[in-house]
Amino acid sequence: MPALVLPKPDKTLETLELSAPPDLNIEPAVFSRTIYAAAHVVADPLNDNDPWLDASIDWDQTIAFREYLWEKGLGVAEAMDTAQRGMGLDWDTSRELIRLSLDAAKGCNGLIACGVGTDHLSPKPDLTVNEVIQAYEEQCEAVERFGGRIILMASRALTAVREDQKIFQLSTQKF
Structure with a gap:
C-alpha cells in the first residue's frame, strides 16, 4: 500500500497510509483538439561551423524526431x-526544413502545418507594406508548392513600416 510521510506541527513525522484508488470505469472522452508541437531541429555536433553564422542540422535525426511526434x-x-x-x-534553411518535413509527413500521413513570415526581409528605414506583402507571398508560395498548410506568423518588418494606418489595415485584410 502506498504511503506518505508528512511533518506534524510538533516537528515529528507521521506516516499516512493511502487507500487504493477507486475503480471508476469511466469511458475516455473524445478529444476535441488538434495538437501541434513546434518541434526543434537537431544540431549536427560533428560539423565544423560557426553556430552564430550558419545552421548545421542533422537532417536525419530532425526528421526522425518529427516521425516520433507523429507516431x-x-x-x-x-x-x-x-x-x-x-x-x-534563415529562410533558405527553413524552406529546406519545410520541404523535408512535408515529404516525411506524406510517408506516414503526419499532420503538419508550416510557419510563414517575413524574416528574410532586410530591415531598412524605407520598407513598404508592398515589400512585406511580397515577402509573405514568397513564403506562402513555397509552402504551397511543397503541398503544405500555412500558419501565418507575425511580421516584425510590418510593424516597422512607416506608412498610413489605412494602408496597414488594407494589407492585413489581404491575408
Missing part, C-alpha cells in the same frame, strides 16, 4: 518562430 499522435508546426526562426535558421 504519438501529435501534429508538427514546422518552421515556427518559437522553435527555429529567429533562433538561428
